[in-house]
Amino acid sequence: MPQRDRTEKSRLTVFHLVQPVEGGVARVVTDLVRAQAAAGVHPVVACPPGGTLADAAAGAGARVEAWTAERSPGPALAREVASVARLLRAVRPQLVHVHSAKAGLAGRLAVRGRVPTVFQPHAWSFDAVSGREARLALTWERYGTRWSTRTLCVSDSERRAGERAGIRARWSVIRNGIDPDRFAEDREGALRAAARAGLDLPEGTPLAVCVGRLCRQKGQDVLLRAWPEVAAAVPGARLVLVGDGPDGAALRAAAPPGVVFAGACEDVRPWLYAADAAVLPSRWEGMALAPLEAMACGRPVVLTEVSGARESLPPGGEHPAPVPPEDPRALAAPLVRLLADPGLAAGLGRSAAAHVRATGDVRRTADAVLGLYQELLTTHRPMTRKSTAR
Template identity: 70%
Template sequence: MEGGVARVVTDLVRAQVAEGFRTVVACPPGGVLAADAAEAGARVHPWPAVRAPGPRLAGEVLTAARLIRRTEPHVVHAHSAKAGLAARLAVRGRVPTVFQPHAWSFEAVEGRAAALALKWERYGTRWSTRTLCVSETERRVGEQAGIAARWSVIRNGVDLQHFAGDDGTARPAAARAVLPMLKRIPPEVPLVVCVGRLCRQKGQDILLTAWPQVTAAVPDARLVLVGDGPDREELIRLTPPGVLFAGASRDPRQWYRAADVVVLPSRWEGMALAPLEAMACGRPVVLSDVSGAGESLPPGHEAFGLVPADDPPALAAALTVLLTNRALRDRLGRTARDHTRATCDVRQTTAAVSGLYQELLNSPQPMTRKRTER
C-alpha cells in the first residue's frame, strides 16, 4: 500500500488511463496506493486484505473473485506476494493473469515459512499467464528456485522529469536549506541519506551497525533515515550518534538532492526504485548486492557502489571512500544521472507493460497450463 510497489502501480495507472484503458485497482482502503491510484484516474475498489497470509485468506480470495467477476477485466495484473497469492487463487487461469512479485516471497522468510512460500510459488505459476520480473536477477532467482514460469523482464523506471537534478556537480546546500531538519547542518558536513520503509527488508539495522565505522573515519558525517515502518522503534533504540529520523516522505526528491551519497542496504529486492530516483537526481549510490542492484548501476560503478548484502564493514568502507572523495562523488553522480536518463525512463516501462498485455490478449496459445510438480 506504500513505497515502491505503490509507486509502480500508480505509474502504470497514469499511463494506462492516458492510453484509454479502463483501469481498476483493488487494494485495502485508506493507504497511499488507494489515494494515488484514484488521483491518477483508476477506479479504486476497497479490498479488505492484510499484509501476510493467514486465517483471513479464504475471505480475501472470495472478495477478490467477486470483484473480478463484477469488473470483468480483460487482464488481471497482481503485484507482490500477497495479492499474487489471492488473485491467482481467485482467477485460476480464467482471465489472462500477470503476476509481478517485486521480490520473491521465499526470500523474505526463513525455515518452514520459506519452504511453504517456495512450494506455493512453484504451484501457483500454473495460474500465471506471465510472470513479470523487474530485473534479470529476479528472474534467475525464481528460475533457480524451480519456478517453471513463462517469464518476462521489464525493468523498473522512474519519472525523469520529476526527479531531474542538476548536472550532478552542484552542491546540495540549496536542497538542505528547504528541509527544516537540515537547516542547522552546515553545507560542508557530509550527508548520507537512506530512503525506504523501516523494515527488515531494507536493512537499516545493517546501516546503523556500520555507521560508527563511518564516523570513526569521517567524524562530522550525518545519516538521515527517510521513511516509516514497523521497525522504527527498534531502529531508534539501536541508533548511534549522528543519525536523524525524518519520517515518511511523499516526495523524497529534496532528500536525494540534499545528500552527498544515497544508500540502500537491502537484504532482498526485485529492483528498488530509490536508487534509480537518487541517480536521476545526480547522486552516487551504495547498494547491497541483491536482485536488481547491479543492473541499476552504470557500468563501472560496481567497484564503488555495490557491497555484499548484510555486511556492515563492507558497507561502511564503501560509504567512507565516497564521503572522503568529492571528485569521485561528482564523477559518479554525473555518470549516474546520464545512465538513468538513457535507460530508466518510466515511460519505457509502462509502454512495455502495455505491450505485454496486448501480446497476451492476441496470443492463440492457452493462457495457463497444468504441469507436473518437480
C-alpha cells in the same frame, strides 16, 4: 446504448490486484495506471483501504475498489479469494495483473487462468521469511505459476532467482523506471545548495541518506552497525534515514551518534539533493526504486548485492560495486570513500544520472508493460479444468 457506455465497453479493462498498499509496489502500480489511463486503457485497482495506494491510483486515473486483505496468508484467505472473485465478476476485465505475493496468491486462485493473468512478484516472498514459512512460500510459488500467463520480473536477477528456486514460469523482464522530469539532475549544484539551506545543513557536512521503509527488508539495522566506522573515518559525517515503518522504534533506540531520523516524507527530493551519497542496505529486492531516484538526482549510491542492484548501476566499474548484505564493514568502506571525497562523489553522480536517464525512464517501462498485455491478449487460451489439473 449511450455512446459513453459503448466506449467504456470497447476499452481494454485491466484489473490490478495489489497488496501491500505503500512503498515501492504502490509507486510502481500508480505509475503503471497513470500511463495506462493516458493510453486509453481502463485501469481498475483493487487494494486494501489505508496506505497511500488507493488515493494515488485514483488520482492517476484508475477506478479503485476496496479489497480487504491481510498482508500475509492466513485463515482469512478463503474470504479474500471469494472477494476477488466477486470483484472480477463486477469488473469483467480482459486482463488481470496481480502484484506481490499475497495478491498473487489470492488473485491467481480466483482467476485460475480463465483470463490472461500477469503475476509480478516485486521480490520473491520466500526471500522475506525463513524456515517453514519460506518452504511454504516456495511451494506455493512453484504451484501457483500454472495460473500465471506470464510472470513479470523487474530485473534479470529476479528472474534468475526464481529459476534457481525451481519456479517453472513463462517469464518476461521489464525493469523498473522513474520519472526523469520529477527527479531532475542537479547539474550545477544549485538544487543541493537550496536543499541544504532548507534543511539547515552546513555546506561542508558530509551527508549520507537512506530512503526506505524502516523494516527488516531494507536493512537499516546493518547500516546503523556500519555507521560508527564511517563516522570515525569521516569526521562530522551525518546519516539521515528517511521513512517510517514497523522497525522505527527499535532503530531509533539502536542509533549511534550522528544519525538523524527524518520520518516519512511526501517529497524525498530535498534529502537526495542535500546528500553526498545515497545508500540502500537491503536484504532482498526485485529492483528498488530508491537508488534510481537518487542517481537521477545526480547522487552516487551504495547498494547490497540483491536482485536488481547491479542492473541499476552504470556500466564500466567506476561506481562502487554492490556489497554483501548483512556485512557492516563491507557497507562502510564505499561510504567512507564517497563521503571523504566530494569531487569523486559528484563525478560518479553525474555519470549515474546520465545512465538512469538513458535506461530508467518509467515511460519506457509502462510502454513495455502495455506491449506485454497486447501480446498476451492475442495469444491467450483460457485454461480448462483438465489443463489446470496437470
